[in-house]
Amino acid sequence: MPDVPWAPAASPGQLLRLLLDGVPRTRAELANQTGLTRAAVRTRLDALQGAGFLTDGVITVATGGRPAGRLAFNAGARTVLAADVGASHATVAVTDLAGGLLASRRLALDVATGPERVLGALARTWREMVSEAGLSAVSLAGVGIGLPGPVEHSTGRPNNPPIMPTWNGFDVPGHLRAEFGVPVLVDNEVNLMALGEHAHSFPGTDHMIVVKVATGIGSGFISNGVLHRGAAGAAGDLGHIRVPDGDDADCGCGNSGCLEAVASGSAVAARLRAKGVDAHTSADVVALVRAGNVEAGQAIRQAGRTIGEVLAACVSMVNPSLIVVGGDLAAAGEMLLAGVREAVYRRSLPLATENLRIVPSRTGEVAGVLGAAAMVIHHVLSPAVVDQQLG
């Protein structure tokens, strides 16, 4: 039997959902679309307007007709606080309900100092930004955070995160809800990077993989237009897939031959050091490639091929129409992408690749923080949450 999620028909929240496409509508049009009486539509719209979710849109006059007031979604009704936390820095932002950036800032921090200090720094920064942007009078809708490790999305608690052990099991939502009194959603940064690319640069793409190549390697996967988190929130973990014909480089996970141990920024730098080239980070590798260093160029192209071998398996499994490659090491540009394309197109069946594009990140450094905002917006504008709020 098909799944049967139950939803109250034509509640205020569902009327608002209709209007999220941005098209202004008259009360009569909304009555027609929903099958509700005009009186019922009026009551629901009044509730939405009372909460600030609607603006009186343009008054248009159809030829020969009467003027009709149109109502439109008011994306400025609430603000969203978002942050994309990395190992040594965070991107912090304030957005509106359409995901538009109202303010953003890059903050140096050390995630290993633990959740209280890091979340405290985020909270101070958000408060400053809201104040400086003159947004103190606008109600807050919610808070969204991306963290550099596995997160149990349903509870918002980090799950044995390797680079931030003191965060394990910490109640991130509880901590921030006590301070801000709004919903707080948490996910890992690569899932949010995928959400951000999808929401802002590829909204019509139903099946896509967003790969982040940096100190580690991970991905986020959009299936049927929705983020696929998997049973334990661990989906997209490309970094520990075994590389075909890989060298047996030891990996921090306890296995050997993992993609991350062979083709991450750290692995490429280590390989270059072994050849006497001075490189320690993704940034060093990228700088060498840009300066024309031949060995760095070859190493990064080979890393691209290796990543492509693993992506080829993912392409066979999930048949995306788009792969987006981002992360520090992707700043090396075409060298990495060329290697990825070479391996994916060599190892995949024609049906799976005839309409497959492999492109660099289009949303760039703000993909993660925009994804954090998109996650919150999706939640707070869902009909059930809107209806609950309107009481």
Added chain:
Amino acid sequence: MPDVPWAPAASPGQLLRLLLDGVPRTRAELANQTGLTRAAVRTRLDALQGAGFLTDGVITVATGGRPAGRLAFNAGARTVLAADVGASHATVAVTDLAGGLLASRRLALDVATGPERVLGALARTWREMVSEAGLSAVSLAGVGIGLPGPVEHSTGRPNNPPIMPTWNGFDVPGHLRAEFGVPVLVDNEVNLMALGEHAHSFPGTDHMIVVKVATGIGSGFISNGVLHRGAAGAAGDLGHIRVPDGDDADCGCGNSGCLEAVASGSAVAARLRAKGVDAHTSADVVALVRAGNVEAGQAIRQAGRTIGEVLAACVSMVNPSLIVVGGDLAAAGEMLLAGVREAVYRRSLPLATENLRIVPSRTGEVAGVLGAAAMVIHHVLSPAVVDQQLG
């Protein structure tokens, strides 16, 4: 911005959707749940009853209250014709709207004789079965077919299917719609096997992979409770993923080292022949294993390990909570499964496997045909299609 699919609120089709959970409800309960007036509920229910979709359920008397007539979904209102077509045989069935088997039959046929002959044989068989089961008076809802090759699901046309080249691009839905006058949906058999396992044996499992190990190797993938077909309908194609450390066996696809070239029923039989054991098909291999042939047992366990190596990559990518292993070669039982489990648990991270079960098919040989019926039922009971039919 979140996707905004538009649906008319509380149409007859949406009322019916509420009732698909099988729970009988009074008119008053339905009015409460939908926010519609009782008069509006009555109009819509009359339309659904007129079409036969509802039965008058039990009349219950609450303590001290008035008796209230409850309405329930009538799964017997329509029949569904379903078929799971293999290379040399088909499973043909008639079901009700809950996916319950009313009749089923196994039919010998040669798919290579082309679409007109095969579809003609299916149509004759369905007509006989409907007549013999005394179902001629029940309206037909739709027809669902699984085919052993890639199918463009949106058009129902096979897309360069290797073992049935004469079917390429054939308008299967058009051909059968001309005969039966109802919606005809087509997909590849492995997707439908996954739908069938999900619908009938694991309805609460949101993320699962169903692997078929037979002459070839393929899989179907359920993401967020829905079949993930991918951008070109090619998702789940495990058979052509490159095996890590694989031998370089040539594959029919033009590459080498593909899973199918190493671990399918045909590949295992070929390996046994090279050792002087007389085996040509999956069935031969299974018979040898059951007879205690040591070489066959070792070969099938090794095939399981190799399949597990590839599944480990899929587990990292999609983090399912369940892998179901079916197909001819799975009839060898625990030998194959033990190999699969060994490799998956060795190569995957703890977070991805702590709640992962790897089990044999529970729905068995009828998984595909039940999946074909489930695909049709999901379509014909969707609110939009019900409303169109009543309108």
